[in-house]
Amino acid sequence: MRHFFVPVLYFIVAVIHVDAAKDFESFISTSKKLSEEVETREFDDLQDLFFIPSHYEIEARFIFENTTNNVESANRIQSKIRIFGETQANAKWLALHALGLNLNTSSIQVLSQSGPLAIKEIDHEFTEFYSRVLIYFENEVMGATPLEISMEYNANPDKWLHVKSADNKTELLVNVLQSNYREYSSACSTMFPCFGSGVKSTFNLTIIRAMPYNSVTNGDIVSNSLSNSQIDGYAVEKYTWSTAIPPAMLTFALFSNNISCTERPFGKDEKPMRICAAKEDISKQIFGHTAYYTSQIMNFYEEYFGTSARVPKLEIFFVPGQSIKFESWGINVYGYTTEDGINLIPTAAGLTEKTNAYMIRHITQGLAKQWVGSWWDPEQEFILSESYPRYIEYLGLEVADVALADFAVSLDFLETDIIDKLSAKTQLESSNKGALLIRSFEGILNRDGVRRAVRLFLKHLWGENDETDYLDLNEMVAGNYTWSDIVKVLVGFMEKEGVPLVKLSVANQTHFAIKQETYLKNEQKEVKEEDADSDLWLLPFTYTQDSKGSEQNITWLSPQENLTFVEGYTNGLILANPTATGYHRTFYEDSILLKIQNHLESNHGSFKPLARARLVLDYFSFAEQSHYSAALNLTRYLMKEDSLVVWTAFLDKFTKIYSRFLSHPQYSKLEDFLLPKVDYQLEQIDDPSKFEEALLREKLLFVSCRLERRNKRLFKPPYCQTYSQKLYREWATNSNGVNPLDSIFPKTLRPILECAIVAFGGMEAFEFMYGKYHEMRLNGETYLGTLSSLACAQEKDVLEHLLLKTLQPNSSKGFAERDAWYLLNYLIDTPLPFGRAMMLPFLTKHFDEVVDKIGGGYSSIIPQLVRYLSEYLSTSEQRNEVETFVKMYQSKLTNSSDTSTHLNQAFEIMDANIQWMNTYGQDILNWMNQQ
Numbered sequence: 007m008r009h010f011f012v013p014v015l016y017f018i019v020a021v022i023h024v025d026a027a028k029d030f031e032s033f034i035s036t037s038k039k040l041s042e043e044v045e046t047r048e049f050d051d052l053q054d055l056f057f058i059p060s061h062y063e064i065e066a067r068f069i070f071e072n073t074t075n076n077v078e079s080a081n082r083i084q085s086k087i088r089i090f091g092e093t094q095a096n097a098k099w100l101a102l103h104a105l106g107l108n109l110n111t112s113s114i115q116v117l118s119q120s121g122p123l124a125i126k127e128i129d130h131e132f133t134e135f136y137s138r139v140l141i142y143f144e145n146e147v148m149g150a151t152p153l154e155i156s157m158e159y160n161a162n163p164d165k166w167l168h169v170k171s172a173d174n175k176t177e178l179l180v181n182v183l184q185s186n187y188r189e190y191s192s193a194c195s196t197m198f199p200c201f202g203s204g205v206k207s208t209f210n211l212t213i214i215r216a217m218p219y220n221s222v223t224n225g226d227i228v229s230n231s232l233s234n235s236q237i238d239g240y241a242v243e244k245y246t247w248s249t250a251i252p253p254a255m256l257t258f259a260l261f262s263n264n265i266s267c268t269e270r271p272f273g274k275d276e277k278p279m280r281i282c283a284a285k286e287d288i289s290k291q292i293f294g295h296t297a298y299y300t301s302q303i304m305n306f307y308e309e310y311f312g313t314s315a316r317v318p319k320l321e322i323f324f325v326p327g328q329s330i331k332f333e334s335w336g337i338n339v340y341g342y343t344t345e346d347g348i349n350l351i352p353t354a355a356g357l358t359e360k361t362n363a364y365m366i367r368h369i370t371q372g373l374a375k376q377w378v379g380s381w382w383d384p385e386q387e388f389i390l391s392e393s394y395p396r397y398i399e400y401l402g403l404e405v406a407d408v409a410l411a412d413f414a415v416s417l418d419f420l421e422t423d424i425i426d427k428l429s430a431k432t433q434l435e436s437s438n439k440g441a442l443l444i445r446s447f448e449g450i451l452n453r454d455g456v457r458r459a460v461r462l463f464l465k466h467l468w469g470e471n472d473e474t475d476y477l478d479l480n481e482m483v484a485g486n487y488t489w490s491d492i493v494k495v496l497v498g499f500m501e502k503e504g505v506p507l508v509k510l511s512v513a514n515q516t517h518f519a520i521k522q523e524t525y526l527k528n529e530q531k532e533v534k535e536e537d538a539d540s541d542l543w544l545l546p547f548t549y550t551q552d553s554k555g556s557e558q559n560i561t562w563l564s565p566q567e568n569l570t571f572v573e574g575y576t577n578g579l580i581l582a583n584p585t586a587t588g589y590h591r592t593f594y595e596d597s598i599l600l601k602i603q604n605h606l607e608s609n610h611g612s613f614k615p616l617a618r619a620r621l622v623l624d625y626f627s628f629a630e631q632s633h634y635s636a637a638l639n640l641t642r643y644l645m646k647e648d649s650l651v652v653w654t655a656f657l658d659k660f661t662k663i664y665s666r667f668l669s670h671p672q673y674s675k676l677e678d679f680l681l682p683k684v685d686y687q688l689e690q691i692d693d694p695s696k697f698e699e700a701l702l703r704e705k706l707l708f709v710s711c712r713l714e715r716r717n718k719r720l721f722k723p724p725y726c727q728t729y730s731q732k733l734y735r736e737w738a739t740n741s742n743g744v745n746p747l748d749s750i751f752p753k754t755l756r757p758i759l760e761c762a763i764v765a766f767g768g769m770e771a772f773e774f775m776y777g778k779y780h781e782m783r784l785n786g787e788t789y790l791g792t793l794s795s796l797a798c799a800q801e802k803d804v805l806e807h808l809l810l811k812t813l814q815p816n817s818s819k820g821f822a823e824r825d826a827w828y829l830l831n832y833l834i835d836t837p838l839p840f841g842r843a844m845m846l847p848f849l850t851k852h853f854d855e856v857v858d859k860i861g862g863g864y865s866s867i868i869p870q871l872v873r874y875l876s877e878y879l880s881t882s883e884q885r886n887e888v889e890t891f892v893k894m895y896q897s898k899l900t901n902s903s904d905t906s907t908h909l910n911q912a913f914e915i916m917d918a919n920i921q922w923m924n925t926y927g928q929d930i931l932n933w934m935n936q937q
Contacts (some may be wrong), residue, residue, distance in 0.1 A: 008884070043819030057100050057153060059091035059207045064198055066161070067214035067240075068260060072717045083161040087198050091207075093151045100147075100155075101138040103195040106162045109139060112156040119149055137195065143501055161197055167339065172327035176284045177262040180332065180339060194253030206250035213243045215260055222321050223258035224336025237597050259335045261323065263274065270297040272304035275314055279304065283324040283351075292351055293324075295362045296369070303366075303373050303402045310401065317376050322369065324351070348752050361751065366406045368415070374398035392579045393440025394460075400445065409650060409698035415586070416619050416651035418442050420658050423627055442589055443499060449548045450560065461555035498543040499589070506543045507628075508563065511595035512576045520547060520561065522568040545591075550584040551575060553605065553612045558584055579605055584618035591624045599636060607643040615649040622652060626659035630926055634663075635933045644683045648690065650702045657705060663930065666922065668839045669878045671918075675934040684726040704755055711762040712837035721836040730762035732752075738774055760795035765838055772796065772804050776811075780819065793825055797832040800840045808841075809833075809848050812853045826860045827867075834874045842878055845871070846891055853895055866900045869908035876912035880919035880927070888912065 067084040111130070116123040124144035131138045147153075167180040180196050194200040210228075213221045221243050228244040232876070247256060267282040281297045282288070300322065308314055309467045317336040328341030342351045350368060352361045378394040396418070403411035418438040425436045447456045484621040506522060513519040524541045542847035547806050550558050551574055559843025574580060579601050582592040594602065602621070612616065625637035637659075647653060664680065684706045695701040734747045749758045763771050775795050782789035799805050812829055821829060833841035848866060849856060861867030872888060879885060892899070892909060899905055 008342075019815065022815060040281050051663070056095050056097040057091055057093050057201065058205060059089050059201055061090040062198065062207055062209045062253075063088040063090075064209065065212040065214070066197075068216065068219075084158075084161060085161055085198065086158050087156065089155040089199070091153060091155075093147055093149050093153060095149045096146055098143050098146045100141045100143075100202075102141070102155075102199040103137065103201065104139050104159070104199040105137045105195040107137070107159040107195065107199065109199070109833065110158045111139075113156075113712045114141065115156050116143075117154040117156070118147075123147065125567060127232065139199065153629070154520060157199070159199070164294050166196070167330070167332050169328050169330050169339070169341075171325060175262070175264045176325055178259060178323055178325055180259040180334075180337060181257060182707050194256070197256075198253075200253050208250050208737060209247040209256055211245045211256070211258065213245070213258065213260075214240050215243070217241055218263050219260045220263065220265070221258060221260050222337070223256075223316055224319065224321075225256070225258075227319055229264055229463075231708045236243065249860065255335045257337045259321070259323070259337055259339075261341075265323065267321075268293055268297055270301045272320070273314055277315065277317075277319055279320040279322075280321050281324070284326050284646075287324075290351065292361060292365060296322075297368050299362070299406050300369070300373060303312070303370060303405050304376070306402060306405045307374065307377055310398075310457055310460075311377050315376050320373075322372075322377065326351075331368075331372075333375055338372045339367065340369060343753075347754055351816075352751065361520070363407055363410055364752070367403065367410055367697075370402045370406075371395050371399040371545075373428075374402055391489040393437045393444060396437050396441035397444040398460075400441070407697060409696070412616055412651045413654070413698070413701070415442070415445070415616060419616075419623055419655065423623060439589075446546075446587050448587045449558070449583075449585055450546050453798070490681065493546050495546065498545075502541055502543065504541070507588035507593065508545070508547060508550070508582065509593045509595075510580065510582055510591050510598060512597060513571055515576055517571045518574050518576060518580060520563065520570045521547075522563045545590060546588070547582065547590070548584065548588055549580060549582045551578055551580050553579055553609065581613065581617065583620060584614065586620045588612065591628065592620075593624070593632075596636075599639075603639050603642065606640065607646075610643050610646060615651045616802055618647075618649065619651045619655040622655045622659065635931045638930070638933050645686055646689060648702070650698045650705075653687075653702055653705060657709060661709075665837065665878075665881060666919065666927065668837060669842055669884065670880055670927075671925065672931055673839070675931060677713050679937065680725060680932055681710065684709050685884075688725040691750070700751065704752060704758075707755060708758050710854050711758050711765070726762050727766040730759050731766055733759060733901055734763040734767055734771055734774070757794060760792055760837070761798035761838075764795045764798050765798040768801055769804050769807070772799055772808070781885050783825075790828070793828065795838075797829055797841055798838050800838060802840070802844070805841050805844050809844065809852075813852060813859050823860060823862065829861065830856075830871060831874060834871065834878070839878070842875065845875055846887055850891055850894070853898065858896075864900065865895075865898055866893045866902060866905055868895070868899060869905045869912075873908040873912045876915045877919075879916050880923040882920060885913070888916065 042122055065086045069082045069084060074589065107128070111128045114125065114128060125141060126144045127142040129140040129142070131140065134854070162554045163179060163181075167178070170177045202783065208743045209225065211223065213223075215221055217239055221241075223245045225247040229245050230243040231241060240326070245258070261282070264285050265282050266285040266288040267280040268288055269278055269280045271277060272279045276729065278786075279297070279533055281293050281300065283290075283293055287293070300320075301443040304320070321337045322339070323339045324342060325339065326342045329343045329345050329347075330339060331345065333338040340350070343349050344364075348364055350361075350365050374395040396414075400414055403414055418441060419905060421438040422436065422442060425439055444456070445457075445553060451459075453576050487673070504524075509521050511519045511521075522542050522545060544565065545562055545563040547563055547570075548558050548560045550571070560888065561572055563570055580598060581602065582588075582594075583590070604615070606618070611623075622637070622871060625640055629637045641656065641660075644656065646666070660680070664673075665677045688703065688706050688710060691699045691703050694703050707726060707729075710724050711730065713724065733746050739745075740746075747759055750756055760775065764775050767774075775792060779789055779792045779796065784794055796808055799808060808829070811820050812826040830845070836842070836869060849871065853868070857863065857865045857867060876888065879888065899909075
């Protein structure tokens with residue numbers, strides 16, 4: 007469980023003057039209550055701390071054995087340990103945490119200054135996720151007694167990060183004490199017996215490893231020996247952590263000799279930073295550029311935080327053939343591809359800005375965590391969430407490309423748009439919302455104020471504050487509000503559900519009216535009129551009448567006086583939240599909105615891209631509570647829009663709208679509206695050179711390729727049709743079989759373009775891709791993307807040909823049962839609607855064959871398909887067709903609860919779709935008809 011308000015609490019506490027403590031009592035109390043569950047869990051680890059360790063001496067020998075494929079891998083670690091510390095109270099027993107360790111209990115010794123202590127009994131308690139060794143003494147041990155505990159044990163690396171490349175040449179083993187990698191990774195006891203992750207100690211670690219491997223830690227190396235006379239074929243390396251750290255911060259890795267590194271220092275202390283990858287790849291430009299930008303970003307963070315990185319060095323590993331993402335203190339590990347399939351390492355020669363930007367975007371939050379990361383949080387009563395690293399990531403990305411930072415913020419806009427529908431408790435766990443709330447202080451304090459607060463926050467965490475550090479920053483805060491007011495803002499966001507909604511209107515010739523209203527996106531909760539004020543926020547509200555947004559004003563709305571009047575030129579333009587930092591939604595009076603709309607059409611670039619995206623999101627998010635025409639009016643200028651963040655916001659909302667029309671008779675009107683705008687932008691960035699252009703092109707191609715050309719009034723073929731058919735002809739005529747799609751960047755474009763090849767290429771292209779599907783299947787390659795493309799056909803004869811093939815035996819070049827089932831599902835799910843329109847007639851004509859061939863003889867497959875199909879049906883005629891079909895085969899449908907559930911859900915969904923189409927859908931069609 008993570009709470010983003012917990013770090014915000016200390017963010018505020020760190021910058022408040024000591025005398026202001028009373029203002030925070032209720033806030034602190036609330037935050038502690040929210041953290042109660044976590045506190046209990048963490049203090050459970052500490053309740054046995056009658057003994058506090060101050061230093062560990064660890065020796066770890068990695069034992070390698072040959073596996074069946076004759077590749078070496080570590081499967082056990084022989085270890086010795088000595089733990090030095092002092093008792094805190096009188097006790098007759100001592101508890102060690104040792105998860106995943108095979109302790110040699112006969113080797114356990116406890117020494118005091120006067121000699122060995124007599125051990126009465128050793129008891130071992132353990133479960134799958136918990137292990138504790140209890141050492142009972144013959145006599146009571148007094149408090150303040152220095153002790154040395156020693157033992158031997160085997161560690162099990164099963165809970166560690168162990169990754170290999172596909173060819174087994176590149177191998178990496180990383181101990182996982184605390185990171186983002188595993189749920190139970192916070193247990194330092196997976197590597198050595200310990201006394202709780204929150205206790206700080208110094209460490210000496212000796213690693214004994216086989217010669218074909220190398221080791222690295224986030225500590226300082228003391229000595230190394232490439233050979234050991236006593237242990238032939240092994241190397242010995244000694245590392246030290248001379249500054250006391252929580253055990254969870256100690257991280258080390260073993261890696262195979264096939265990994266090489268390029269080094270670049272960072273910071274004024276020129277600390278070493280290495281980028282490591284497979285030896286045959288490390289010379290690629292992408293790694294050199296990654297090293298450069300990583301150094302630049304780390305330099306920026308050092309300047310921003312006003313302190314050198316706590317980590318003495320930084321190691322970043324890239325493993326081919328993997329999509330892993332592991333981030334710890336000082337050692338980060340990534341695959342060559344991201345979790346969503348984007349290849350970070352270009353296969354073609356050379357480097358472009360767009361490929362490097364994908365890499366920087368992927369690793370920047372891991373760099374921010376070198377200062378702000380959960381693994382080093384020494385506070386026991388509060389959790390440092392992911393909110394700070396996410397906010398700091400925004401700033402780091404700006405070092406490489408402002409568009410990268412804006413895109414990260416815009417993705418959080420979209421995420422929190424969903425979160426706002428959830429309960430207050432669920433909202434607390436959102437790092438996206440937490441990061442945006444921290445960012446909102448930029449609109450109140452400016453960035454320098456936020457930076458000063460973050461610096462003090464870090465010094466507070468590390469216990470370095472003195473009395474002079476608690477500066478009173480009220481002199482930075484303009485206007486009639488204080489730090490106490492900011493705390494009340496945070497309390498409001500903590501305790502309330504939903505999102506603030508502000509309406510801006512003209513009051514008279516000299517003043518604007520700004521009013522906050524209650525709005526809950528949680529539709530299951532009703533707000534009683536007498537409780538409306540209690541659901542309002544204390545809210546800072548920024549606005550500008552400068553078309554460039556350079557002059558920003560601020561006012562405050564409160565639950566008691568939520569209507570505010572501000573002086574201004576009411577015949578002119580006014581824009582709320584011009585920097586898009588405010589965490590609220592804004593609605594405008596029609597006359598103001600018209601001025602904004604006209605300004606967008608004449609000079610949209612004077613508004614920041616994030617502000618334009620915020621406008622789109624606000625109005626589309628609330629369209630069903632008002633009317634769609636206001637939101638759609640804001641898109642009239644869209645032909646001129648070239649910003650990734652604005653298109654991302656618009657497509658996120660509008661895609662859901664046109665998806666509802668996919669099987670509707672009036673779908674072509676939405677096509678007429680959207681396709682010319684999309685294709686115009688695609689023509690402008692036909693060969694993108696920047697990351698923003700590459701990602702925008704990917705999003706727009708997805709739309710262009712999925713918009714069916716049913717309207718013959720579109721005289722010019724869609725961009726996607728021309729582009730995909732060019733690639734198809736090149737692919738089909740290549741005598742060596744080289745696929746031009748292999749060099750497309752990013753790789754996520756490939757399935758989109760394969761779909762378009764079939765959609766626009768007729769029977770010839772279908773048979774070509776059908777042959778490729780069989781080749782890939784026979785060769786054991788991943789083929790689902792190519793299989794999916796077959797369902798993108800638009801011509802009726804091609805679709806009939808495909809549907810009949812799903813009923814043919816696999817031996818006669820039909821489809822395997824699983825693939826046939828997948829195709830029928832994708833025919834329903836694909837945004838191209840012709841296959842979906844043919845599904846019900848196909849099921850009607852071939853009911854028994856579908857049941858036997860694809861359903862394995864079970865008719866329950868039919869109600870499932872009907873249920874999936876119903877999501878796209880939105881007219882009474884379509885509902886009647888489904889009802890007729892169900893009645894026709896009522897006797898053959900399995901009489902089971904699942905069948906009834908699927909069919910009942912199908913009709914409920916269609917009824918809801920019809921109701922939506924008759925109300926909101928009609929509103930949209932009316933607007934389209936007026937254009």
